[in-house]
Amino acid sequence: MTAPLSVTWPPSLWAATAQPGPVLGALxxxxxTDVVVIGAGFTGLSTAIHLRESGVGVTIVEAAEPGWGASGRNNxxxxxxxxxxxxSAMVKRHGEAGxxxxxxxxxxxxxxxxLVRKHDIPAEAEQAGWIQPVHSPGxxxxxxxxxxxxxxxxxxxxLLDRAATAEMLGSDAWFGGFWNPSGGHINPLALTRGLAEVALKLGTTIYARSPAISxxxxxxxxxxxxARGSVTARALVLATNAYTGEFERELAPEIAGEVIPVLSWQMATKPVSDNIAKTVIPGRQAMSDTHRELYFARWDARNRLVTGxxxxxxxxxxxxxxxxxxxxLKQLWPQLGDVAFDYVWSGYVGMTPDNLLQPQVxxxxxxxxLGPDGFAWVGCNxxxxxxxxxLGRELARATQGTAIETLGxxxxxxxxxxxxxxxxxxxPLALPLYRRLDATEI
Incomplete structure (x- = not known):
């Protein structure tokens, strides 16, 4: 299978604003090495950082560049x-492990x-909280x-009532909701590149433009x-998520086969004036509501509203x-007026539906x-x-022999x-179903 390095993704806001990534050679x-990691996204880089902090040797092989995949393209x-x-659903499914x-x-x-604060990563991090408003009274x-x-x-x-939700979001479009002040938002590509720099400083070896073929x-x-080398190690972590199988179909066919890569679109408005921005999500929380066809938005560091x-x-x-x-956006926040977008880009989300007859779940x-000291995860949904x-921290511990019965x-x-x-x-044809379900009160 030909590696999709020639894919031309639309230019993203994050690529236009993140710091340059490290200069890396190919394998x-x-x-x-002691541990080999496939994939230099959030999971792979986090795994490497935690291994190096414990003095464990680690080498990452990355098909493109750190952040080329979902870690650099999300909201x-x-x-x-x-x-x-x-x-309760997680406990029902997995018991104590849940x-x-x-x-x-x-x-x-x-x-x-x-972690961002510890390593002073320039990720435009704002721990302003995350709110999930509800889109119908029921x-x-x-x-x-x-x-x-x-x-x-x-x-x-x-828990937020309707008035508190309207105050927090600057809109009366929702009927209450809840929020968690520990959440927030970051520039994901800046975070990925920053994690790569931290991993390198700690002694990780990262090979770019080196798709794993087996x-x-x-x-x-x-x-x-x-194609041009190999890495032999005691332990392995497969950290490719939605892009498992995209570069080499036979790398991990069973794992690639349980992920449905779904194209997701992100969009960034032109910069909004301060006087209007302070009336739209004035506390700068991240927001994603209860629609299955998600309504979501957050501010970036330049007063662009990033949605999709x-x-x-x-x-x-x-x-x-x-x-x-x-x-x-104009319906939710009329004060924005006519909206124009400077950046519109896309990437894959790794979906793992349990029942294809119920894609709304x-x-x-x-x-x-995967075998002795070999682990993988997929399905960010x-x-x-x-x-x-x-999970990078947990996987790092697992490769060092920490009992699985003590890990998440x-x-x-x-x-x-x-x-x-x-x-x-x-x-994509499930979208009309999502809209019909969203319009049905519960």
Whole structure:
């Protein structure tokens, strides 16, 4: 399979504003290390940092450059929950391991911001909180349930009535909600490049433009091969998420087969004047509501409102999506007036639906043991920023022999999606279903 390095992604706001990434060479030859990591996104870089802080040797092989994939293309919201699944659902699914993952999720946003501060990473980090408003009166019950469940395990969540939500968001479009002050937002590409610099300073070796074409285990060692070399190691972490199988279909076919890469569009407005910006999400929280066709927004460091959406047929450069999202913003915040976008870009979200007949139900993360001291995870389902940093820590500990029974890593066997290729092509057709369900009161 030809590596998609020739794919021309639309230029993003993050690429235009993030600091330059490190200059990295490609793998050329055979090297030995203690732990090999495939992928230099949030998970892979976090894993490497935590390993090096423990004195463990680590080498990363990256198919493109740090942040080329989902870690550098997302909206940058730092959200300490999963999409659509509350703590009780995780416990029902995974038992005590689910309880441990809930604790990882609960603390994940705080952990990310603490890591940024610890290493002084220039990630435009704003720990202003994350709010999830409800888009219909009946869905206020969802907010009540989520506050009740997350409060029970120690999360700093608060229930908001309609008036408090309107004050926090500068809009009366919602009917209440809840918020978590530990959340916020970052420039995701700046964070990825900053994590790469930290990993390098700690002694990590990172090879760029070196897609892994195979991985195998024999005689107590893992071997990852690229077109021009190999890395042999005691332990391995596969950290490729939505892009697993995009460069080499046979790298990890069962794991690639359980992820549906769904194209997600991000959009950044032209800079908004200070006097108007202070009336739209005046506290600068990250916001994503209860629509299945998510309504989400956050400010960047230059007073651009960064939002996005989905479309059955978005058109080249999201041309068909622009008027739809512009009208949505004007409806939510009339004070914005006519909206124009400076940047519109896209990338993949790794979805892992449990039932293809119910695409409206988000999936769970899938965490796997690949073999002795070999681990992988996929399935961010749109909530990877905070979770992946904390999972990197957990995966680093797992490769060092920490008992799985003490980590937030509920393991499962890979379960490829039936008819994945077809589902991937028709996934955008679920959008009308989402809109119909969003319009139905609960």
């Amino acid at each position: 050329d030859g055979d090297v030995q 940058g919201q730092v959200i300490p929950t999963l999409a659509g699944h509350d703590p 309880e441990r993952l809930n604790a990882v999720l609960r603390d994940s946003a705080q952990y990310l911001f603490d 869905r206020f019950k969802l907010a009540e349930k989520r506050v009740r469940e997350w409060s029970a395990i120690g999360a700093p969540v608060e 991985m195998s285990h024999a005689n107590g060692r893992w071997t990852v091969k690229t 959406g989905a479309a059955v047929l978005p058109g080249d450069g999201g041309v068909n999506l622009r008027p739809q999202i512009a009208a949505r 988000p999936g769970y993360p899938r965490i796997h043991r 749109g909530r990877a920023v905070a979770l992946s940093i904390s 890593l509920p393991l499962s066997e890979p379960k490829p999606q039936p008819f994945r290729a077809i589902v991937r092509r028709i996934a």
